[in-house]
Amino acid sequence: MSALSTMVEGRLIADVVAIIGSIDVVLGEIDR
């Protein structure tokens, strides 16, 4: 998740959706 900003900066807003999807996050385990 911390690498998200590096991946999306400079890209189109539509790519943010594709990139978050590609990380396969499940928020239940990101509570820390």
Added chain:
Amino acid sequence: MAKTDTMTINMGPQHPSTHGVLRVILELDGEIVVKATPDIGFLHRGLEKLAENKTYHQCITLTDRMDYVAGMSNNLAYVLAVEKLIAIEAPPRAQAIRVLLCELQRIASHLLWLGTHAHDIGAMTPFFYAFRDRDEILFMFEMVCGSRLTPSYFRVGGLAQDLPEEFEAKCREFTRTFPARVDEYETLLTKNKIWMRRTQGVGAISAQEAINWGLSGPILRASNVNWDLRKAMPYCGYESYDFIVPTGENGDVYDRYLVRLMEMRQSNEIIRQALDKMPGGEVQVDDPKVVYPAKAKVLESIEALIHHFHIASEGFPVPKGEVYASVESPKGELGFYLVSDGSNNRGGSGCGRRLLST
């Protein structure tokens, strides 16, 4: 003169493509993202604190609610850590069943990812295909432990019970048909021009960057780093299975897709091998101080009922100490760090995931 201020918008916390309650604060210059700040914690449940006041067995049910689409893998990482702490090892049959179910879970998790990810990008059909096949796996989980999402089927020292008789036929049927199903997903996406243009070169991250960020799992491997705990530090006998670790080249969204698809094929192969060489014998270690008595006995014998009650209410003795155990979960390395003060009812743990560390 044109105005050139950036605009800040919220993506989430209730946005369908953030896959849960995640808020990303986006600073935009037109349609270009200048800065993205993830804001997490909307699903905070304080698992570590909860774990402090539970017995080690009770904590198992907390763990499958972390990554709630890969409950088996979470349970496994936790029970392996506890087993390390009290220095016991589950019997071979239990180990093989754990591997089998965790690989089924990997496929189920990747299928949920595939369906939702493709849906985010605008493809509806893969969602139906993926959920159809994922449901077969959840049906098998239900057969095994009565639960589809939060199994809590693994126990410290083995499993809650043996597999039901009808499981093997159902699972073999699945492994027989599944490769053709993956072919189907590929016909929908792999050479699909829209898919390729939406994913190739997008979100690319180099091998060095991926390592520096501490990424793990399919994202790391898509950046061409061959690191998989099942090979690097085998647990549950993974060293005896024949499989390859797929890697990508460009580390972009497209390669992450390819890596996960290949992983599903490999998992299917591991499941087939596990079925073929499934050892016989017990599914729990012979240690009455740690494992629950068989349910059938509890229902008819007062001694077994007392035994059950004793373990359920007081837990089992553990030495003082600290351990870390980790597994290759569908989403990357998942490890539990347990700190024991020597009492029975302190499952105190820290859980960490390199992929998603914040």
